[in-house]
Amino acid sequence: MHIEPTATDRIVVVGGGQAGADFVAALRMAGHQGPVTLVGAEPGYPYARPPLSKAYLSGKATAEDLYIRPPAMYEQQGIDLRTGTRVTAIDRTARHVVLADGERLSYAHLVLATGGRARRLPAPGLDAAPNVHYLRTLADVAAMRHRFVPGARLAVVGGGYVGLEVAAVARQVGLDVTVLEALPRVLARVTAPQVSAFYQRVHTEEGVDIRVDTAVTGFAFASDGSVAAVELKSGERIDADLVLVGIGLVPDTELAEQAGLAVDNGIVVDEYCRTEDPAVLAIGDCTSHPCGEHGGRRRLESVPNASEQARVAAATVTGSLQPYTAIPWFWSDQYDVKLQTTGLSTGYDEVVIRGTTETGRSFAAFYLKDGLVRAADVVCSPRDFTAARKLVAARARVAPEALRDLSVPLKQLL
Ligand SMILES: Cc1cc2nc3c(=O)[nH]c(=O)nc-3n(C[C@H](O)[C@H](O)[C@H](O)COP(=O)(O)OP(=O)(O)OC[C@H]3O[C@@H](n4cnc5c(N)ncnc54)[C@H](O)[C@@H]3O)c2cc1C
Structure with missing residues (x-):
């Protein structure tokens, strides 16, 4: 250059x-x-x-x-x-x-x-409410710490990774948690329906009240300007001591x-x-x-x-051009559930689940396009994640039944 x-x-x-x-x-x-x-x-x-x-x-x-x-x-x-x-x-x-x-x-x-x-939720009075929090910085955590205590009622607006991770920590600390997601499932933009259903089950098992298809229409305020309740389209009110907005x-x-x-x-x-x-x-x-x-x-x-x-x-x-070719990957930790993803699942035409999302806490979801492995979400299986990364990198053509077959180690499919 x-x-x-x-x-x-x-x-x-x-x-x-x-x-x-x-x-x-x-x-x-x-x-x-x-x-x-x-x-x-x-x-x-x-x-x-x-x-x-x-x-x-x-x-x-x-x-x-x-x-x-x-x-x-x-x-x-x-x-x-x-x-x-x-x-x-x-x-x-x-x-x-x-x-x-x-x-x-x-x-x-x-x-x-x-x-x-953090994207702000545009609602009258919300910016001035001391118990409405966003999470991007150390200062954001400092601002919510004294409210993030056992027994407090937390309403999480947004069922994305940040909202769900906060919900998980909140349950571990002993807060009473409700997650409000406007779309029909959590993590809708980033995972397959089966993976969303898995997370909804896990959070429900951990005591979170997960509400999907739930539009927030407004907030009720206490006399000091803090939010006292979140108002839903259904007419229901979710009483809250603090609100965490995680909408991107x-x-x-x-x-x-x-x-x-x-x-x-x-x-x-x-x-x-x-x-x-x-x-x-x-x-x-x-x-x-x-x-x-x-x-x-x-x-x-x-x-x-x-x-x-x-x-x-x-x-x-420094003058040695090296193009960006790395395959994207990501992780999320919620309770004892470690998710590792590789590749981008956008545009898939088939999802293959290895194991089950309906019980237990370990499985892999493969995203295929035209028969080629494009991406994978691997839950609690570092060994499968290593193999999944290689399958995605190779854009491997693997028969769905082979991916599903737990008796065949993934690395043998490479
Ligand atoms: C709660 C949370 C959990 C996350 N969990 C994961 C995870 O599990 N896995 C994962 O892969 N990623 C995760 N991420 C995402 C990851 O943290 C981001 O992708 C990463 O921080 C991006 O780095 P960045 O340097 O591009 O931006 P940032 O980390 O946002 O840093 C940008 C910095 O630039 C500063 N800045 C902006 N404008 C100016 C200016 N005009 N002058 C001077 N400074 C300026 C900002 O103040 C900020 O400090 C998470 C993010 C959050 C918030």
Whole structure:
């Protein structure tokens, strides 16, 4: 890639989350020796978000346990870490960013790793209600901790991964939990109906009141402005001491848009994480990137995606182009149920269940398209997950009955 000479060889990263922290480490690993500045709006060292709805929320992990890299790494690697500071503008012509205090930082390469923010539920009075919570940051957990106590009544709006993981921790802590999902099943956008049914069963077994096909129409407020109950379309009211809204993510793309970069449900990048400006790259949850064999574009919200794009971007910046070809994967922990997914299940025409979703807590769901294994959800079976990854990577053509046959180890199907 040809880069115009500039007054600096500094690389500026905007966003101190998973992608930003992994990128600066990958950049040094790739041999870049020039100055690197990482600007992050949140205070403190970059941390991993997955434990926010798992071990950290349950109190089993501390904030320090969440650090993506040891704090000493930034100094040792000569990373100029500026957290608690927001980038407010990008001047692509002058090649500098502007910080909230007016300081300008010039760059040779700019990497946008701005992630996203929790989607807000638009309802009058909700933003001011002290017991309505979202979950994206350490600060969000801090805000809800004192209400997240045994016996409290928690209403979770949204049956996605974050909502269900919070419901699981809440039950373990001893809260009384109701999950309200507008669609006919939980996890509807990401899994097959059988997998949704499995999760609904497990949560019901654990004492969660799971309501699907349940539209929230409003909220009843107490005199102090807090929510006292969630109102449903059916006319029913769910009394609540706290509400957790988990209805998805809005990518933080405003900086890129203001700088005139293309945005289409994410900052548009190619398979090398480049925007249309050769000096500006973007990585992580905020990007819309080419979908490889699936065609089109996609925006992924996962740690493996953020880490892989960080690695790809570091290669791009250091001049050894390596396209993003990794197969997406993801995990979710709820109670004793560990889900691992590989591939993207969108567009499947057949689901094959290995084992059963109707009893027990271990099975695998394979998503096939035209007879080829495209994706798999594996529950509580690391060995099957290893084999499933290989089947998905190989786009293996496997007969459904062979996938179903528990007497044949999956690895024999490779
Ligand atoms: C509760 C929860 C549980 C999750 N569980 C899992 C899981 O089990 N498995 C999994 O794979 N993924 C999980 N994820 C998703 C995963 O955490 C994200 O995909 C990952 O954090 C994305 O990293 P990122 O760096 O792209 O974005 P982020 O982590 O969102 O980081 C972006 C950072 O940029 C900062 N920023 C934004 N704008 C500016 C600006 N203008 N100036 C300076 N800084 C700015 C933000 O403040 C933020 O700190 C979970 C997420 C959440 C919230």
